[in-house]
Amino acid sequence: MQLTRALAIGLALLPVAAHADSSFESKVQVYADSDHTQVVSPTVQAQADVTPETNVSLGYVADVVSSASVDVVSQASKITIHDTRQQVSAGLAHIFGSLTAHGGYSLSHENDYLSNTFSVGIAKELFEKNSTLALGYALSLNAVGRAEDRNFSRSLTVNSVNASWTQVVTRRLIGQVTYELTNASGYQASPYRFVPVRASVDAAPSEWVAESDPDARWRHAVVLGANQAVGADSAVQGDYRLYHDTWGITSHTLGARYFTRLSPRLELRLRERFYTQGAASFYQAVYTTTQRYMAYDRELSPLWSETIGAKLSYQFTPHFEGELKVDLFYYGYSDFAPLQSRTGTNTGLGITLTY
Amino acid sequence: MKASVLAPSLVFVFGLGLGLGRSASAFPTGEQFDGDALTSDGGGGIAFDGAPRWSAHTCATCHTDAPGQIGIELQADHAELFTDGWKAGTAYHLRVVLQNEHEGLGAAGLGDQCGGALDPYKPCDYNGYAIELDDDSGKPVGKLAPVVGTACAGSGTVPSDVDTYVLKDGTAAMHNGAHMAQTKWDLCWTAPAAGVGTITAYIATVDGNGGDGTASFPNDTVGDDVAAGAVPLAESGATVLTPQTGGCAAAGDAGLGLALVILALAALARGRRRRLVIALALATAGGCVHVHPRERETLARRNMKFSPDTTEDELDLHMQEAREGSEGGYGTAGGGCGCN
Known part of the structure; x- marks a missing residue:
């Protein structure tokens, strides 16, 4: 089961900034949904200031997956699959006056997917540190395989550039605008998914053909965000993302988070996220004939989702914090016959040591 | 005056630590701020409230490695002080509130029943603050006084249980150590004559951890938390206050x-x-x-x-x-x- 691509890219674009302190984090998240998929994700992250200007970081994350999703059931092997993805990462950041430069590398491996991701970036403080311009680049080289099929070998190369402008607006308000351009070139379908060719949704398939997506995909994402302090120690964060790609998907994402202290040691975070997208141009709920591009992928169908959640962080000492979070989510699919919706939870436990 | 009639203000700040050693001693009484630094281990008349005339030095100058988890809120009995600005000659009842106290909580329940008078010794939850209000040139303006009952103290003797001390030169106010486990301090500030313009209140607080737990260091400068900040107060009827400088339309709200x-x-x-x-x-x-x-x-x-x-x-x-x-x-x- 291929899990690598999205996380590898995501990690590559998260810059490692030099921090005023060092830290160690250990967390575990458990994802479970009504589509019979469970994912346990333990992670450890450590970073340290080796000099006042230099920060190094190391990380490990695993995804232990158990799934009998319609994705799996709809293909030839109607079994519950088990798979594990493991990733290690390292980062280095250095401060040169008002400029921070960072670089990172991550290696992700599972039985049918190998990914190497390199990233670099700079962040420059401007206007007496009221503004920050950040630029980044990431390259992800992926080797795609298929379990129990040594003859299947594909590649996927992902280049990504991003730029962000962060602005102090008032003493209690910060804004940020980010643009990211990504080009993915290579194999982007699922080697396990087959598309039924049939006269109607209810008809028996006349044949199953391997899923085929275009090899090239350009993604554009613009995010506007704002953080506003509220009261003595609370804050409200909001963001909006507009996304469009050359496969024809346009999406809108709205997010909001509210932080408040229930006591000097206990912080509560409430969150809400709404997401909606249109279908890829070549996506069809029913393919009556074989076509050049065919997908049986609910992620390329029209969908919307809603997530609400809460997180409690308790500071046992100034240097030791524990956290507990629960997110509830709903996904609705208006044009994907095998699945109309799914609900689920994403729960997490974690500790953080700072020193 | 009841706390409920005080209007909450707009500041919540954290302090940063600078470096002195464990042997340094805090100023448990206000009089020590006035004391000579060499002969009485005093502050030499320096309020350490972050005002420009003290080179922005705050309590963090001595209370080192503060985690920066506490905050400060400034309240006033006239809510319009923070919205419309100060009015000449008006006596304001101010309250400095230390928020999110987390050090010395084990001794907080003891109140004043702590310290060397007890056998065995029990540490005290010793907190403190300092404040001054300066004009744009950095000169203290207005008149500071402790609150006695519900009124501003006059020129007479201030009761010993009033927990505010005013420096001898009248330029700053701070705790006087009358009570332990204090997180709120009241004081009076009478605004100056009109025409001064924007006045900035510089405030600093210390959340003490009870020293090293022994009578040897009942209130040292190690392991405490510190916050400091500044609150600009416009003059009523003058140009609308903008917390930022630079004269831009994009500033402020x-x-x-x-x-x-x-x-x-x-x-x-x-x-x-x-x-x-x-x-x-x-x-x-x-x-x-x-x-x-x-x-x-x-x-x-x-x-x-x-x-x-x-x-x-x-x-x-x-x-x-x-x-x-x-x-x-x-x-x-x-x-x-x-x-x-």
Whole structure:
């Protein structure tokens, strides 16, 4: 089961900034949904200031997956699959006056997917540190395989550039605008998914053909965000993302988070996220004939989702914090016959040591 | 005066530590601020409240390695002090509130029943504050006095249980050590004559941890928490107060509105016009908004960062991107408030 691509890219674009302190984090998240998929994700992250200007970081994350999703059931092997993805990462950041430069590398491996991701970036403080311009680049080289099929070998190369402008607006308000351009070139379908060719949704398939997506995909994402302090120690964060790609998907994402202290040691975070997208141009709920591009992928169908959640962080000492979070989510699919919706939870436990 | 009639103000700040050693002693009584530094281990008349005349030195000068978890709130009996500004000759009842106390809580329940008078010794929850109000040139203005009952103290003797001390030269006020476990201190400030302009209240607080737990160091400077900040107070009837300097329309509360208008225009405009609007937005934001480093205490809080928990965000992004057709845009973080 291929899990690598999205996380590898995501990690590559998260810059490692030099921090005023060092830290160690250990967390575990458990994802479970009504589509019979469970994912346990333990992670450890450590970073340290080796000099006042230099920060190094190391990380490990695993995804232990158990799934009998319609994705799996709809293909030839109607079994519950088990798979594990493991990733290690390292980062280095250095401060040169008002400029921070960072670089990172991550290696992700599972039985049918190998990914190497390199990233670099700079962040420059401007206007007496009221503004920050950040630029980044990431390259992800992926080797795609298929379990129990040594003859299947594909590649996927992902280049990504991003730029962000962060602005102090008032003493209690910060804004940020980010643009990211990504080009993915290579194999982007699922080697396990087959598309039924049939006269109607209810008809028996006349044949199953391997899923085929275009090899090239350009993604554009613009995010506007704002953080506003509220009261003595609370804050409200909001963001909006507009996304469009050359496969024809346009999406809108709205997010909001509210932080408040229930006591000097206990912080509560409430969150809400709404997401909606249109279908890829070549996506069809029913393919009556074989076509050049065919997908049986609910992620390329029209969908919307809603997530609400809460997180409690308790500071046992100034240097030791524990956290507990629960997110509830709903996904609705208006044009994907095998699945109309799914609900689920994403729960997490974690500790953080700072020193 | 009851606390409920005091109007909450607008400051919540954190302090930073500078470096002295364990042997340094705090100032448990206000009189020690007036004491000679060499002969009586005093402060030499320095209030350590962060005012410019003290080179912005605060309690953190001696109370080192503070974790910066406490905050300060300034309250006043006349709410309009923070909205319309100060009025000449008006006597304001101010209250400095130490928020989120977390040090010395084990001794907080003892109140004043602590210290060397007990056998065995029990540490005290010893907190403190200092405040002064300066004009634009950094000169203290107005008159400070303790609160006795509900009135401003006159020239007579102040009862010993009133927990505010005013420096001999009248330029700053601070705790006098009358009570332990204090997190609120009341004082009077009578505004000066008209024409002074904006006045800034410089405030610092210490959340003491009870020394080293022994009678040898009942209130040392190690292991405490510190906060410091400044609250600008406009003169009533004068130009509307803007917390930032630089004379820009984008400053103050207008900044959010202007930014939203510009972003809305950018979203509506097309082609060259859109690029022009975005360029204007960036120029406006970058060139006109100036928030000084000393004004960024709130911005430095963890909950003001765009990605306060990057590890969790990475896990969440992974989950979302595997289940949706979109990705990108959230992985980049600019430098936040530029506080480092």
